[in-house]
Amino acid sequence: MVGVMEGASAFIGLFKAQRNIFGICPSCGEIFRLSDIKISYRRRFPADWHDKLLAEEERISDKEDELEERLAEIREKATEHARKVLLPRLLRKVDPLFTKLGYFPQDVKAIFDPIDFVVFDGMNRTEKVKRIVFMDHETEDMGQRAIQKSIERTIDKEKYGWETIRISSKTGEMEAP
Secondary structure (H helix, E strand, O other), rough: HHHHHHHHHHHHHHHHHOOOOOOOOOOOEEEEHHOOOOOOOOOOOOOOHHHHHHHHHHHHHHHHHHHHHHHHHHHHHHHHHHHHHHHHHHHHHHHHHHHHHOOOOEEEOOOOOOOOOOEEOOOOOOOOOOOEEEEEEOOOHHHHHHHHHHHHHHHOOOOOOOOOOEEEEOOOEEEEO
């Protein structure tokens, strides 16, 4: 600890001594204090370890940005693929089920969370919805079963409503009707 204190003291002493060291400017001949000058160098200094470290950090940061952009693109493509390919394929598989239950398959809309499907019964055949059915598969997952029961109780107690909102095309904010 004593060695550190002596080193710090010597370092501070160097800065104090610079106020007492004078020089003469080779260009204009004026006297100056060493502590008042700003040293410049016409050519670039050779890169040292710190410069290399900063360059490597910048390169890594650029790579991270590229990877984040690529990941966003991959996620977007995966979502689009699911919407265009996987969802219709899944609906074709379950189409016989909906028909068997008496629902027109185009009246069925997939949500998947917290329930699998909402059926707007009559929406496409008669253009008049006669009832709305929430449909979900039976599950062993206790958390999911609790949510299903909660939705069922909410409907049974008639604790649901209809709200219309408008989103401003100028501000993008929601407005009350």
